[in-house]
Every structure is written in C-alpha cells, then in structure tokens.
Amino acid sequence: MYSRITFANPAGDQLINDPDEVWAIADGDWIKLSGKGNTFSDKDISVEIKSRGNARGIYIQSPNAELRGIRMVWKYQTQKYSKVLGDHWERSYGDLGWKTPDANTKNPWYAMLYHEKQTAGFGVKTGCNTICWWGVKPDAIELTLDTHSGGEGVKLGNRTLHAADIITTMSSPGENAFATTTRFCKMMCEKPRLPKQPIYGINDWYFAYGNNSQKFINEFTKAMAEFAVSGNKPWSVIDDGWEQVDDFAKHNDKFEDMAKMAGEIKGLGMRPGIWTRPLIARLDTVKNRLAPTIKGRDDAKTPILDPSVPENIEQIKHNISLYRQWGYEMVKHDFSSYDIFGRWGMQMTTEFTQPGWHFADQSKTNAEIILNMYKAIREAAGSMYLIGCNTLSHLSAGLFELNRIGDDTSGKEWERTRKMGVNTMGFRMTQNNTFYAADGDCVGVTKDVDWNKTKQWLQLVAQSGSPLFVSADPSFLGAEQKAAIKQAFAEAAKPQPTGEPLDWLETNQPAKWKLNGQIVTFDWS
Structure with a gap:
C-alpha cells in the first residue's frame, strides 16, 4: 500500500x-x-x-x-x-x-x-x-x-x-x-522552540486548587527550595487564584504585589512563573469585542473575547508583556481552546463547536485565527518561556517551549492521574523535544493519594526527559517524600533521553519503560 x-x-x-x-x-x-x-x-x-x-x-x-x-x-x-x-x-x-x-x-x-x-x-x-x-x-x-x-x-x-x-x-x-x-x-515540526535547560520545579494547583495567596506561595516556595539543583534553578509557577475574577492584569486581595512576588521567588532561589487565561473578558467589555454566545459556555458569567478582533489581540499582548515587566520568566496560558469552541477536545467528535455562529472576521479559518493569537502571545512574551495548556497541539509546536499534553491529573484521586497522566506520557512522548517539551502535568504529592502510586508517577516523569512539576503539600512531606522529591529534581534537572514505552502496542497505560537506558516496570493498578 x-x-x-x-x-x-x-x-x-x-x-x-x-x-x-x-x-x-x-x-x-x-x-x-x-x-x-x-x-x-x-x-x-x-x-x-x-x-x-x-x-x-x-x-x-x-x-x-x-x-x-x-x-x-x-x-x-x-x-x-x-x-x-x-x-x-x-x-x-x-x-x-x-x-x-x-x-x-x-x-x-x-x-x-x-x-x-x-x-x-x-x-x-x-x-x-x-x-x-x-x-x-x-x-x-x-x-x-x-x-x-x-x-x-x-x-x-x-x-x-x-x-x-x-x-x-x-x-x-x-x-x-x-x-x-x-x-x-x-x-x-522542523523548527521546535525548546527550553535551554531541562524544566523542573513546583506548581501549587494540585493541593491548593486556587486557595493560594502571596504568603502561601512564599512559604511553599521556601519549603521546596531546599531541593533545588545547582546550575539549573527550579521553577515556582503560581497557578490560578492570584487574579481578579475578570481581569488578568490585576491581582486580588490575597496578593500584595505581583512584581514583589516574582522578586521573592527569585530571592528564594527559584525562577517565577504565572498562570493566565488570555481570552477572559472584563465584565465591562463592549459587546462588539465579545465572542458570539454559544452553547457550552457560560458567557453571561464568564464573557469571552473574540480572538479575531485586533483590539483583543492587543489586550492579550498587553497582559503577557505585563507579566514580563513584573519579572516573571514563564507564563502558562490556559483554556483558550475551550473558550473559543465551547468544548473540550474529547467533545470535538462530529463538530468542533456549535454550528451557526462565526467570528467578527469570517475571512480567516479557525486555525488561522488561533495561530495568529498564539503568535501574538509569543511576540509579547519575548524571552519568557511559554506553556500552552488546552492549546491545539499542532499549532503550538514551534511557538511554545512547553505544552501540556494531557488533561488534568489529580492531587485527590489516583485514578484520574493513572487515566490522564500515564496515558498521555505513553503516547505523546514522541512529541517531547520534537514539537516542544511535552508536559505530562504535575505530580500531586498529598495525603489523599496513595504514596506508593504517587512515587511511581514521580519516577516516570522525573526520568522521562520531559518537564517535571511537583504539587507537594508541605504538611504531608515526611523523610521518604522529601528524599524522593530531591532525587526526582536531581534527575529532572539534567538532560536525559526521552522515555520510551516498551509495551505501548499492547496497552493504553504502558507499564514497561526504557528510562535513561534502564528497563523499569511500574504497577499502575
């Protein structure tokens, strides 16, 4: 054939x-x-x-x-x-x-x-x-x-x-x-845009779930800074919870000063990162800048910017540039595919979105409009690293240093991590350092998830040659957890070959892997 x-x-x-x-x-x-x-x-x-x-x-x-x-x-x-x-x-x-x-x-x-x-x-x-x-x-x-x-x-x-x-x-x-x-x-992907060094560090989402603050981030970063590796500083990424409800250019009352926050993270020996949702519109946004209302989105509560409108692209660029001015060195931008189509990728079966509506500029395809927005984010970011999350994979490659390759893992239930995390690592590692640095999502280290399962997930990500972000509840960390995170950071901080799933032809949750030249078998059950 x-x-x-x-x-x-x-x-x-x-x-x-x-x-x-x-x-x-x-x-x-x-x-x-x-x-x-x-x-x-x-x-x-x-x-x-x-x-x-x-x-x-x-x-x-x-x-x-x-x-x-x-x-x-x-x-x-x-x-x-x-x-x-x-x-x-x-x-x-x-x-x-x-x-x-x-x-x-x-x-x-x-x-x-x-x-x-x-x-x-x-x-x-x-x-x-x-x-x-x-x-x-x-x-x-x-x-x-x-x-x-x-x-x-x-x-x-x-x-x-x-x-x-x-x-x-x-x-x-x-x-x-x-x-x-x-x-x-x-x-x-002939010209991927890749990080200069392997990416590893922390993210607060999978134990804070938005219940964070400047004091909280400071204490979390300080607690995890002891695991930093010399020669390659870890990252501390502030996830959802810092912003005002409808304005990602302003912080809420839980945070004192976002530029000061970035400086505090640097002072603790880490590199600061921040989460954003670029297409959220302020509640006072004029109607002709808003995307048409479509089934699947709560547009009344959370209005969405039309990405085909030049003024909206300029607003997105302004916010990304603002984070750079504040001193952040990485931006994780999220939700844009859902905000555009009103559907998650798993729901894009017969159609990508509800039929019968179009952007203000109907002369461009969805891919062109999305790609234009991604390029604008890239331009505004300058030397900052970008993590695409809920972004179209094939349009992210070559523009973002990192891309989230799977749906959310969990700091509350192992089954979700096994389903989403293990599967995406098994079948998208071929994109690691070929499209971008493939982020399989965080390792949630909490009391709610069996540590025997978590430490295997931690080992896989740390030894896979892909980015490692740990969401570790400091109150849960005993001597065994601290030792495992320290080892994982040491492994993830250095260049490694991409992990290869050896049984991926037979199962959708590969358990047998070749990691850094060694054969490792996991028990995901």
Whole structure:
C-alpha cells in the first residue's frame, strides 16, 4: 500500500501521490471536484497540490462559497495494517493508543499505521492553516482539512489559502514504531522552540486548587527550595487564584504585589512563573469585542473575547508583556481552546463547536485565527518561556517551549492521574523535544493519594526527559517524600533521553519503560 501511495525523490524523502478524489463542502453536502493530477475544481472552488521540498502543499480557492472543508481520498487497500495510532486536537483525555482500524475514527493531525514491525506515517506539518484529520478505511486513506470560521464556513474572498503541507514516512529496517513516530514528529515540526535547560520545579494547583495567596506561595516556595539543583534553578509557577475574577492584569486581595512576588521567588532561589487565561473578558467589555454566545459556555458569567478582533489581540499582548515587566520568566496560558469552541477536545467528535455562529472576521479559518493569537502571545512574551495548556497541539509546536499534553491529573484521586497522566506520557512522548517539551502535568504529592502510586508517577516523569512539576503539600512531606522529591529534581534537572514505552502496542497505560537506558516496570493498578 505504502509503495503505491508514495514515491521517493532523489533526497530519499517520501512524497504522497496526487489523490484519486477531492471533495468539498460549503452550504450543502459534500460535492466531488472534477480533475486529476494536481488540480481539482467545481464552479468557483479549486484545490491545487504543489510539491514543497519533502511535502505536498495544499492550496485552496473559494472566492464566493462559505467553505467548510476539503477532503482528499487515496484509494488503497489498508487491511494489512492491524493497528492505527492517531493524535488529539489539543490535550489527550486518557484515550490514546494503538487501536484496530476504524473507518469512522478521526485521527487528528497524523496517523501511524503498524503491522509486523513495519510502520507508515501520514501527517501534516505543524503550523498549518486548517484543522486536519486522517481517516483510515479498508479501501482508502482520507485527509480532511476543516476550513470553518467559528461554526460556519470561511469566506476566503479572492485570496488563496495555503491549507496544509502533507508529509509521509515509512519505517527503516530495524526501526521500531516508537522511533519511527518520533522521527516523523521531527519531520512534521522542523523548527521546535525548546527550553535551554531541562524544566523542573513546583506548581501549587494540585493541593491548593486556587486557595493560594502571596504568603502561601512564599512559604511553599521556601519549603521546596531546599531541593533545588545547582546550575539549573527550579521553577515556582503560581497557578490560578492570584487574579481578579475578570481581569488578568490585576491581582486580588490575597496578593500584595505581583512584581514583589516574582522578586521573592527569585530571592528564594527559584525562577517565577504565572498562570493566565488570555481570552477572559472584563465584565465591562463592549459587546462588539465579545465572542458570539454559544452553547457550552457560560458567557453571561464568564464573557469571552473574540480572538479575531485586533483590539483583543492587543489586550492579550498587553497582559503577557505585563507579566514580563513584573519579572516573571514563564507564563502558562490556559483554556483558550475551550473558550473559543465551547468544548473540550474529547467533545470535538462530529463538530468542533456549535454550528451557526462565526467570528467578527469570517475571512480567516479557525486555525488561522488561533495561530495568529498564539503568535501574538509569543511576540509579547519575548524571552519568557511559554506553556500552552488546552492549546491545539499542532499549532503550538514551534511557538511554545512547553505544552501540556494531557488533561488534568489529580492531587485527590489516583485514578484520574493513572487515566490522564500515564496515558498521555505513553503516547505523546514522541512529541517531547520534537514539537516542544511535552508536559505530562504535575505530580500531586498529598495525603489523599496513595504514596506508593504517587512515587511511581514521580519516577516516570522525573526520568522521562520531559518537564517535571511537583504539587507537594508541605504538611504531608515526611523523610521518604522529601528524599524522593530531591532525587526526582536531581534527575529532572539534567538532560536525559526521552522515555520510551516498551509495551505501548499492547496497552493504553504502558507499564514497561526504557528510562535513561534502564528497563523499569511500574504497577499502575
């Protein structure tokens, strides 16, 4: 199948052939476009495919129709492949894994096909201008490029949309599925933006859950500073709870001075970080700057800024710049995918959002609007590190140093950490240091979670070569917990190879890992 769908160019890279069919959807049902080779059209909708180095660029024109999507079909038999691995739109939700091919499954961004030590990869390069997914059917491979603007079709006018760049690969002899997928991630993201040193430190969320204050953060940072490693300072990230309800440029009464807070963290030997929610609007925001009301969001209680409005982008940039002026060196920005679509990634099944609404600027696709906001945050951040949380993974790569790859773990229940944390570490470690530093979320060290489970989760994250953030309740820390955190910080502070799940083809919660050259088996039950 793969040899027919691709051909080798002189550089040895794989290029996908022109599709057998191209379909488009605007106001009604899907329509088949006429043509063959690299150009397909119907009325005023046209799709052209051009070679771009090791990729195939997709260019779309639709000057009159409100275009909702393009679908490309390659007619090939795929039955020889017994397992398929897809990604997620944003964070994962405990549901990633190598699965039996299902014609109805949407595989976001890329799809890896595996059978008997052979792995094939089909994807789009990061930073694309549409939201893309792959379908693997018994007699075809399909790529859908979603061009919605909000819940309606985009109005491209007379411009040509460079929708995406398709890229493919095939495993080399002796290369296992993990190595092939990791290499493919490097191909999809040619210029990741990575931290200069490994990231480790603390975050207060999983034992404070927003019940923090300046005094609280000061005491927490001081208690954890004893575990710092010389030559690579740890981070102290202030999570939700510092801000005024509707204004992320102002602190609430629990905090005295945010610039002073950053200075206090530095004085204790750590690097300060801060959490924000960029699309929250002040309650007095004029209506024409607000996003349309959609089902799934409580817009009356928590109004949302329309990210297609230039004034809102400037407000977001102002807040990010303000944190830099205060002295913070890392910003964790959260909730933007939910705030835009009114849905979490796990709810984006048949549609990304409620139909029937659009942004103020309907001439841009959702991906373009989101990417523009991410680039603005990047510009305003300057040299500060950025952690994307609830951000679209493929649009985060190359812009943010870190990205939260899974839904929330927990400082209250082990089952949530096992479901969300272990799964995302197992199936998104191929993105670590290829897309960004892949943050599997915090290790909550509290009395509410069995320490025997927590210390295994701590070991996995600390030895995986990915960022480590610990949410440790100081009142719970005995000699054993302190020794384990000290060791974990020492490991996480130094460069390590990315951990490899050795049993990921058989289970969605890998227990057998290769960590820093050693085989480690965990008991997640």
